[in-house]
Every structure is written in structure tokens, then in C-alpha cells.
Amino acid sequence: MITFGMFGAGSTGRSQMHTAMDTLPERFGGLIDADLRLVFVETTPRDKDIQGLEVLSVEDFMALQGDDIYYNVSLAGPYKREEVADRLAATGHRPLTIFDTTTRLRYPNEFSEGALFSFSTMVSHDTKIGQFFHCLSFSMVPHNCTVSDFVTMTSRVNLGGFTEVGNHVFLGAGCLTKPGTPDRPLRIGDGATIGMGAAVLEDVPAGATVAGNPARILSK
Amino acid sequence: MITFGMIGAGGMGCEMVHLVPYALKQRYPDLQDDDYRIVFAESEPNKTEYDGYPVISVEDFIAGADENTFFNIAIADPYARERLAGQLERAGLEPLALQHPTAEIRDGNDIGAASVFGFMALVTARIKIGKYFNCMPFSQVAHDCEIGDYVSFYSRVDCNGHIVIEDYVTIGNGACIRNGTREKPLRVGKGATIGMGAIVTKDVPPGATVVGNPASVVVKD
Amino acid sequence: MITFGMVGSGGLGREMMYIAMPSLLQQFPGSTESDFRLVWVESEPQKSTVHDLPVLSVDDFIAEADDNTCLNIGIGDGYIRERLANQIEAEGIRPLQLMHPNSELRPGNDVGPGATISFQCLISTDITIGKYFMCMAYSMVVHDCVIGDYVTFATRVSCNGHVHIEDYVDAGNGAMIRNGSYEKPLRIGKGAKIGMGAVVAKDVPPGAVVVGNPAHILET
Numbered sequence: 001m002i003t004f005g006m007f008g009a010g011s012t013g014r015s016q017m018h019t020a021m022d023t024l025p026e027r028f029g030g031l032i033d034a035d036l037r038l039v040f041v042e043t044t045p046r047d048k049d050i051q052g053l054e055v056l057s058v059e060d061f062m063a064l065q066g067d068d069i070y071y072n073v074s075l076a077g078p079y080k081r082e083e084v085a086d087r088l089a090a091t092g093h094r095p096l097t098i099f100d101t102t103t104r105l106r107y108p109n110e111f112s113e114g115a116l117f118s119f120s121t122m123v124s125h126d127t128k129i130g131q132f133f134h135c136l137s138f139s140m141v142p143h144n145c146t147v148s149d150f151v152t153m154t155s156r157v158n159l160g161g162f163t164e165v166g167n168h169v170f171l172g173a174g175c176l177t178k179p180g181t182p183d184r185p186l187r188i189g190d191g192a193t194i195g196m197g198a199a200v201l202e203d204v205p206a207g208a209t210v211a212g213n214p215a216r217i218l219s220k
Numbered sequence: 221m222i223t224f225g226m227i228g229a230g231g232m233g234c235e236m237v238h239l240v241p242y243a244l245k246q247r248y249p250d251l252q253d254d255d256y257r258i259v260f261a262e263s264e265p266n267k268t269e270y271d272g273y274p275v276i277s278v279e280d281f282i283a284g285a286d287e288n289t290f291f292n293i294a295i296a297d298p299y300a301r302e303r304l305a306g307q308l309e310r311a312g313l314e315p316l317a318l319q320h321p322t323a324e325i326r327d328g329n330d331i332g333a334a335s336v337f338g339f340m341a342l343v344t345a346r347i348k349i350g351k352y353f354n355c356m357p358f359s360q361v362a363h364d365c366e367i368g369d370y371v372s373f374y375s376r377v378d379c380n381g382h383i384v385i386e387d388y389v390t391i392g393n394g395a396c397i398r399n400g401t402r403e404k405p406l407r408v409g410k411g412a413t414i415g416m417g418a419i420v421t422k423d424v425p426p427g428a429t430v431v432g433n434p435a436s437v438v439v440k441d
Numbered sequence: 442m443i444t445f446g447m448v449g450s451g452g453l454g455r456e457m458m459y460i461a462m463p464s465l466l467q468q469f470p471g472s473t474e475s476d477f478r479l480v481w482v483e484s485e486p487q488k489s490t491v492h493d494l495p496v497l498s499v500d501d502f503i504a505e506a507d508d509n510t511c512l513n514i515g516i517g518d519g520y521i522r523e524r525l526a527n528q529i530e531a532e533g534i535r536p537l538q539l540m541h542p543n544s545e546l547r548p549g550n551d552v553g554p555g556a557t558i559s560f561q562c563l564i565s566t567d568i569t570i571g572k573y574f575m576c577m578a579y580s581m582v583v584h585d586c587v588i589g590d591y592v593t594f595a596t597r598v599s600c601n602g603h604v605h606i607e608d609y610v611d612a613g614n615g616a617m618i619r620n621g622s623y624e625k626p627l628r629i630g631k632g633a634k635i636g637m638g639a640v641v642a643k644d645v646p647p648g649a650v651v652v653g654n655p656a657h658i659l660e661t
Contacts, residue, residue: 011565011566011583011584011585011602014566014584015547015565015566015584018547018566102545104322104339106234106235106238119545119563119581120340120358120561120563122339122357124231124234124235125234125235125271126234126271137563137581137583138358138563138579138581140357140358140375140376142231143231143234143235144231155581155583155599155601156376156581156597156599156617158375158376158393158394160393161231162231173599173601173617173619174394174599174615174617174640176393176394176416176417178416179231196617196619196640196642196654197417197617197638197640197654198654199394199415199416199417201416211654211655212654213416213417213418213431213432213433213654214431214432322543324543324560326459328492340561340579342560342561342578342579344455344456344459345452345455345456345459345492346455358561358579360560360578360579360596362452362456362596363452363455363456364452376597378596378597378614378615380595380596380614381452382452394615396597396614396615396637396638398614398637399452417638419615419636419637419638421637433638433639433652433653433654434652434653
């Protein structure tokens with residue numbers, strides 16, 4: 001019996017759970033329905049089921065016994081995601097990356113655990129991706145990038161090559177970054193927020209919020 | 221033994237090299253993995269190996285070429301691409317067009333030699349494209365467009381209908397060009413550069429660089 | 442023999458006709474290409490063929506139609522689409538949904554008749570769409586959106602979650618609409634036009650034209 005728990009039943013959670021339903025049986029060597037248990041996990045469940053799947057409280061999910069219990073966290077906010085991921089890590093349960101059937105991966109790359117990849121996404125080559133990375137619809141991670149932990153790429157994000165993205169960075173829909181160079185990568189500091197449609201041409205300081213084309217700092 | 225030389229051992233080359241087996245197998249349907257080899261070539265190599273493939277000089281690549289040697293050029297700069305294309309073609313080598321299987325390049329278009337179409341690229345109807353067109357992932361060329369030689373589209377470029385793009389134009393990530401009309405196509409002049417995310421709503425003069433939404437000229441030759 | 446009429450043989454119609462055959466084959470299981478006859482339909486035909494397919498006037502198309510005739514409308518203007526739809530449907534001819542095979546229209550959505558969903562589009566979950574929705578390449582509609590009748594999305598439009606788009610709205614190439622919320626959906630009013638590359642972060646009044654990032658109303 002393989003159990004997979006998706007924390008958060010918002011749009012990303014529901015969408016990625018559809019993908020889990022489509023892809024996990026084959027990933028685990030051809031499971032039949034009875035061998036795969038998919039559940040949503042919420043802090044305080046409001047519904048008994050969502051999309052026909054059970055909803056468990058965090059405590060109940062954490063208390064599950066067994067060796068093959070996996071999870072992922074669908075919260076978009078980087079810090080909230082980390083909080084939940086840390087909590088769930090205290091159990092023996094293991095993070096599981098969910099790839100969409102349309103996700104294209106080049107190689108070589110280094111992936112950490114617990115990523116979520118959505119429709120029509122792509123990861124190029126020589127890229128290192130940290131923990132609990134979100135790569136939502138139509139986003140693309142180009143070559144020679146380093147993406148740290150708990151980074152959220154919402155939809156249609158196009159980073160340039162040779163970019164270093166710090167921890168907890170939030171990349172808004174449709175944003176673009178200018179490529180860096182091998183000697184001088186473009187850097188987006190820890191905790192920065194890039195607004196929707198922003199076109200980032202230079203380094204973004206840690207904690208800054210930038211928006212516009214060209215992107216300008218809104219607040220620090 | 222079939223040899224494919226990717227000219228340009230950099231990020232773009234690394235991306236494009238994945239398209240090579242598809243192109244070779246289209247040309248040689250019974251091709252097995254050990255029937256071909258891939259090398260990178262550079263004018264002045266500063267390494268001997270890249271992405272798991274050997275890196276040799278362009279000179280050595282030309283010297284070692286036979287009738288089963290092909291190439292394409294993974295260099296964004298249109299003028300550099302032209303220079304190298306000329307050098308290799310004069311030496312008698314044949315470029316090979318590359319296309320990702322998910323790209324949709326529809327019938328009835330006139331596309332020049334050595335084109336490269338990345339993941340999910342789209343080329344629709346009644347389009348004419350010149351040689352060495354480089355079209356990165358998710359970019360599209362819509363109906364009734366005319367594109368010159370050595371043009372580079374980065375990813376997610378929207379070239380809408382009835383647009384004329386002259387030679388040596390470079391279009392950055394996420395740029396959108398408004399459609400022209402049959403009577404008055406929108407023109408992007410020779411050698412122009414369109415910046416990342418630019419929203420181009422009118423003709424771009426030759427040699428100009430345009431950025432922003434709406435795009436405006438920042439540099440003019 | 443099933444006759445499919447594409448109303449409008451301009452650039453858009455010609456692009457959409459490409460997905461007519463795959464859509465027909467998909468919607469009539471067990472059929473082959475020779476079961477279908479594809480024609481163009483124009484109010485005032487200028488030529489007798491386009492891409493080797495015959496061009497009929499609207500009157501001739503209606504006169505020749507039988508129970509196996511269907512249509513779609515490859516015209517960007519929502520008001521014109523409505524006029525033609527009403528004219529032709531009044532004669533009992535049914536619309537056919539067109540969808541590119543590499544697009545994803547997830548189950549559980551409510552999509553009205555005559556939709557055209559182009560290359561690599563994503564219509565996610567819990568979405569309601571009205572009649573003759575035109576969705577060009579790479580566009581997406583994310584969860585919990587309500588889209589009215591005769592709405593047109595150009596290429597690469599991003600409509601995020603909890604957005605309500607009223608009838609006849611026209612969204613230009615690359616436009617992005619920020620998500621609303623369950624309590625307060627973001628509203629795009631009837632007949633509004635969203636310019637190319639606009640990044641819409643708040644409600645748009647009916648009939649307004651908005652451009653820029655962030656989008657603002659274009660004063661005329």
C-alpha cells in the first residue's frame with residue numbers, strides 16, 4: 001500500500017492531485033487502485049472528501065503507520081510551505097516530487113525532494129533545484145541555474161540562464177529574468193518577490209519586491 | 221559513422237544537442253545509437269569536453285568532415301551565426317535542421333535551411349522563413365509572416381500575423397509583436413533587437429533596440 | 442458524410458481549421474478522415490477555394506446542411522461570432538468544439554458550445570465557460586473562473602483563479618489577469634478589452650480598454 005498525502009486542497013493541490021492519480025500508479029511499478037491511497041491533508045479539514053478523496057487532519061496524517069507514506073505541500077507561499085514541510089518531516093513519511101506528464105526534463109540536473117511540476121513545464125540542463133520547488137504551468141527553468149529551497153515559480157515564469165535564486169523566492173506569473181553569464185550569474189536574493197509580468201534586468205536584493213518592465217524595487 | 225557538429229559549446233548548444241537524435245533518425249530511419257556521434261566545435265575551444273561530448277576546433281571539424289557530416293549553429297548572435305555558416309558551407313558541409321517532436325511546424329510554409337525549433341514551438345500558416353532561424357521553446361510564428369535570414373527568437377516570443385522580420389533580428393524572451401494587416405504588415409527592421417518582455421505595437425527601425433510596454437526605442441544606429 | 446463548416450477563412454480561421462480534423466475524429470469515435478467534408482463559410486466569399494477546400498456562402502451552407510452538418514467560427518470579434526452563430530444555429534446546425542490534441546481540458550469543467558481551444562492550452566478545474574469561447578495558443582484558464590459568452594483570448598493569455606469575465610471580453614496577446622479570491626472574484630466587465638501584455642491586477646469596468654503593467658484604463 002502506497003499512501004500519498006497532498007497538504008493543501010487549493011487549486012494547486014487539487015490540480016497536482018489529478019496528476020498524482022495519473023502518474024503514481026506507473027511510477028510505483030504498476031499499482032492497482034487498491035494499493036494506492038491518495039489523501040488530502042489540511043490543518044483543519046472542513047470537508048470529508050474533496051474530488052472523491054479523503055481529507056485527513058495533519059495530526060491523523062502524521063500518525064499514519066507504514067513505510068510507504070509520501071507527501072507533498074501545495075502551499076504557494078514559500079515560508080508557509082517550509083513550516084508545513086518541517087512539521088511533516090518529523091514523521092518517517094517521505095516527500096515525493098510530482099511531475100506532470102507534459103513536463104520535460106533535460107540532464108544533467110540535481111533535484112532535491114518534494115517538487116511540484118505542472119502543465120507544459122520544462123527544466124533545462126546543469127541546473128540544481130532545492131527542496132519543495134514549485135514550477136507551475138508553462139514555467140521554464142533554463143540551463144545553469146541554482147534554485148534554492150522553497151522557491152515558487154507561478155505560471156509562465158521564464159528565468160534566463162545562469163541565474164541564482166535564493167531561498168523562499170516568489171516568482172510571479174509571467175515574470176522574466178535576464179540571463180546572467182558564467183562569470184557573473186544573475187542573483188535573486190533570499191525572500192525576494194518578483195511581481196507578475198516583471199522583467200528583471202539586474203540582481204534583486206534579498207527581501208526586495210520588484211515589479212514592472214524594467215523591474216524596479218517597490219519595497220525592501 | 222555519421223557525425224554531427226554542434227557549433228557553439230555553451231548553454232544554447234547544450235539545449236539544442238538534445239534535438240539532434242530526432243533529426244538524424246528522420247534522415248536515417250534505421251539509425252542506431254552507435255551509428256552516429258556528436259561533437260561540439262568552437263572557433264577557439266577553451267575546453268576539450270562539454271556536456272559529455274568532445275569539443276574540437278571548427279578547423280578540425282571541417283578537416284575531418286565527410287559526406288556524412290552535418291552541423292547546426294548554437295550561437296544566438298545572428299552575425300556570428302552567419303559567419304560560421306558561411307565558413308562551414310564553403311567547406312562543403314551540410315547543415316541539418318532541428319526540431320523538437322512537440323513543436324508543430326505546419327505544412328504549406330516555406331522554411332529555409334538549418335532551422336531550429338525548440339519544445340512546443342508553433343509555426344502556423346502561409347509563413348516564409350529564411351535560413352538559420354533559431355526558435356526557442358514555446359515561441360510561435362503566426363499566419364502570413366515573413367522572416368529573414370539569421371533571425372533569433374528566444375523563448376515564449378509571440379510573432380503575430382502579418383509581420384515582416386528582416387535579417388539579423390533578435391527577439392528576447394516573452395516579447396510580443398502586434399499583428400500587422402495584409403495591406404500594412406508590421407515591420408521589424410534589419411538587425412533590430414527587441415528586448416525581453418517588450419510589447420511591440422509599431423514598426424521597429426533597422427538597427428534599433430526596443431524595450432518596454434509599449435516598446436520604445438532606446439538605441440538607434 | 443459529416444460536413445464541418447469553418448465560418449471565416451481569414452488568418453484565425455485558417456489556424457483553427459488545422460484542428461478541425463483531429464477534433465472531428467475525437468468526437469466521432471470510429472470515424473476516419475474520409476467520413477468528413479471540410480468547407481469554409483463566408484458571408485461574402487471572395488474566392489471559391491482556400492487551401493484546396495471549398496468556400497461557401499452562409500446561405501449556401503445553410504441550404505445544403507443536413508443533420509450531420511456542424512460548424513465553428515474562426516472570427517476574433519465576439520459580436521460578429523454571436524451574430525453568425527445565431528443566424529446559422531437558427532437553421533438547426535450545431536456547433537462543434539475544436540480542441541488541439543496537446544491541450545488539456547480537465548474533467549469537471551462546464552464549457553459551452555462552439556469553443557475553440559488551440560495549441561498547448563490549459564483549462565484547469567472548476568471552470569464555467571459560455572458559448573463560442575475562443576482560446577488561442579498557449580493560453581490558460583485556471584481554477585474557479587467564470588467566463589461569459591463570445592469571449593476571445595489571443596495567444597498566451599493567462600487567466601488566473603477566481604476571475605469572472607463577462608460577455609464579449611477580448612484579451613490581447615500575452616495579457617495576464619491576476620487571481621481574485623473566493624470571497625471577491627476579480628471582474629472583467631462586459632465588452633472590456635485587455636491590451637497586449639497588460640497585467641491586470643484589479644477589476645476592469647464594462648467597455649473599458651486597459652493596457653500596461655500594471656494595467657490602467659486607456660483614456661481616449
